[in-house]
Amino acid sequence: xxxxxxxxxxxxxxxxxxxxxxxxxxxQRYYAAWWLGRMRSTHPDTVPLLLEALTDALxxxxxxxxxxxxxxxxxxxxxxxxAGEALAALQQALDHDDHGLRESAARSLGELGNPAAxxxxxxxxxxxxxxxxxxxxxxLQEPCEALIEALGELGARRPDDALVTLLQTFQDxxxxxxxxxxARALLQITGDDRWAEPMLALLGxxxxxxxxxxxxxxxxxxxxxxxxxxxxxxxENSLKLIALRGLVERPLGHDPGQPVDLGPEERRLLTLMDAxx
Amino acid sequence: MTPDLSLSPTVxxxxxxxxxxxxxxxxxxxxxxxxxxxxxxxxxxxDQQAVISCLMELLATNNPGAAVAAVDGLxxxxxxxxEPLLHNLDAHNYGARAWAVRALASIGDPRGLPxxxxxxxxxxxxxVRRAAARGLGNLTLADLEVSxxxxxxxxxxxxxEGTCRDGEWVVRYAAVVxxxxxxxxxxxxxxxxxxxxxxxxxxxxxxxxxxVRLRARQALEAAATRPPGTNxx
Numbered sequence: 408x409x410x411x412x413x414x415x416x417x418x419x420x421x422x423x424x425x426x427x428x429x430x431x432x433x434x435q436r437y438y439a440a441w442w443l444g445r446m447r448s449t450h451p452d453t454v455p456l457l458l459e460a461l462t463d464a465l466x467x468x469x470x471x472x473x474x475x476x477x478x479x480x481x482x483x484x485x486x487x488x489x490a491g492e493a494l495a496a497l498q499q500a501l502d503h504d505d506h507g508l509r510e511s512a513a514r515s516l517g518e519l520g521n522p523a524a525x526x527x528x529x530x531x532x533x534x535x536x537x538x539x540x541x542x543x544x545x546x547l548q549e550p551c552e553a554l555i556e557a558l559g560e561l562g563a564r565r566p567d568d569a570l571v572t573l574l575q576t577f578q579d580x581x582x583x584x585x586x587x588x589x590a591r592a593l594l595q596i597t598g599d600d601r602w603a604e605p606m607l608a609l610l611g612x613x614x615x616x617x618x619x620x621x622x623x624x625x626x627x628x629x630x631x632x633x634x635x636x637x638x639x640x641x642x643e644n645s646l647k648l649i650a651l652r653g654l655v656e657r658p659l660g661h662d663p664g665q666p667v668d669l670g671p672e673e674r675r676l677l678t679l680m681d682a683x684x
Numbered sequence: 685m686t687p688d689l690s691l692s693p694t695v696x697x698x699x700x701x702x703x704x705x706x707x708x709x710x711x712x713x714x715x716x717x718x719x720x721x722x723x724x725x726x727x728x729x730x731d732q733q734a735v736i737s738c739l740m741e742l743l744a745t746n747n748p749g750a751a752v753a754a755v756d757g758l759x760x761x762x763x764x765x766x767e768p769l770l771h772n773l774d775a776h777n778y779g780a781r782a783w784a785v786r787a788l789a790s791i792g793d794p795r796g797l798p799x800x801x802x803x804x805x806x807x808x809x810x811x812v813r814r815a816a817a818r819g820l821g822n823l824t825l826a827d828l829e830v831s832x833x834x835x836x837x838x839x840x841x842x843x844x845e846g847t848c849r850d851g852e853w854v855v856r857y858a859a860v861v862x863x864x865x866x867x868x869x870x871x872x873x874x875x876x877x878x879x880x881x882x883x884x885x886x887x888x889x890x891x892x893x894x895x896v897r898l899r900a901r902q903a904l905e906a907a908a909t910r911p912p913g914t915n916x917x
Contacts, residue, residue, distance in 0.1 A: 677898065
């Protein structure tokens with residue numbers, strides 16, 4: 408590196424790999440791991456280095472803060488890169504002591520799209536007290552939202568009665584954001600429109616944070632009848648545009664391998680998006 | 685708040701409701717009521733100037749709902765709001781500047797072009813670049829003398845071509861919408877360049893985001909059924 412630059416400034420792929428390889432400065436490694444995921448790096452060294460950052464943290468005595476700090480970003484990047492070879496390590500990370508690492512691992516397993524991860528994700532959510540508050544803070548004992556979302560992504564590929572039953576128990580959770588996540592997963596898995604109702608109702612919630620969650624969940628499901636409700640919800644246009652993009656690109660029940668055509672439905676959605684720019 | 689006797693009683697009453705709003709809900713309601721007056725205010729009247737000043741202040745308050753409504757009000761005031769908006773850009777308030785760019789993008793007054801160019805190319809906020817990209821296709825240039833209009837169109841297209849290569853999908857999406865609108869009044873040579881940008885954004889090799897490709901395809905269809913420049917005066 409000729410001119411080391413501060414995190415946040417543009418770097419090249421070679422420089423990002425170099426920063427991840429070095430072991431002296433954890434913040435440089437942290438930034439590099441993020442960068443490689445964000446930029447969808449396809450370099451042959453990328454996935455092995457990210458995986459090494461994760462397995463290092465898994466092997467280390469629990470609580471090595473620097474390693475964990477890097478491993479969380481490496482975990483997220485492995486998901487963004489859809490690194491199939493990370494399946495085993497990500498599943499192992501689901502059982503780590505660190506809440507943040509478990510959360511990143513759950514999301515990345517959802518992004519990997521391999522239903523083989525379903526049993527381990529379910530097991531974590533079925534633990535006694537999983538959905539109870541963790542101490543006095545906002546966190547629950549398990550990263551329930553991330554676990555539920557991943558189950559929705561993967562369960563859609565392999566429907567399973569036990570999974571549906573488990574997810575339904577979260578419809579009674581005191582936190583609206585958790586109810587929304589569970590309705591999202593249930594809609595993705597069953598395709599049954601009635602699961603859209605809890606999310607539609609939450610679009611009108613008093614708290615902005617809850618409206619945002621319901622907006623993003625309906626977008627992630629690709630449930631197109633929600634389009635007008637999403638566009639009219641009281642939230643930032645940036646989020647509405649992301650949600651509507653989800654309806655256009657990943658309509659519920661559509662084979663993700665097939666491109667979406669430009670039909671009357673899509674034109675209607677694009678018109679709604681245009682009005683939000 | 686002392687009523688300003690040069691203003692109409694209705695405007696005074698609405699300005700007082702905004703000034704005296706005690707909660708964010710009542711501020712939002714008062715702002716919306718004030719904004720509803722905007723289309724009825726005579727252009728460049730004292731009433732309109734006073735309302736515009738009040739709306740400009742609302743852009744700087746940390747109340748997104750009120751700011752959204754205030755932007756709508758400024759847009760409804762049209763050309764009369766442009767000078768105050770341009771002046772407000774000096775403020776060291778990122779949020780207010782972002783709202784001002786949005787208002788200028790919708791008003792479409794050519795005096796806003798330098799601001800839109802700068803925002804489209806340099807602003808750190810994707811939502812601001814997005815608004816600027818859309819605004820670059822939305823300038824009202826029909827009243828200008830031909831050579832000046834061509835010069836501004838050239839600048840708009842150059843800035844739009846930049847936004848077509850933005851790193852954020854939503855900015856590229858807005859750029860497609862901007863280019864589509866730009867094409868309606870573009871002379872043939874600029875139209876050809878604009879179409880090339882759309883054609884590139886239609887291909888998976890150049891554009892990874894499906895919704896941007898679909899929007900580019902739709903814009904190209906529109907350009908094919910309505911040849912460029914057909915709306916040109």
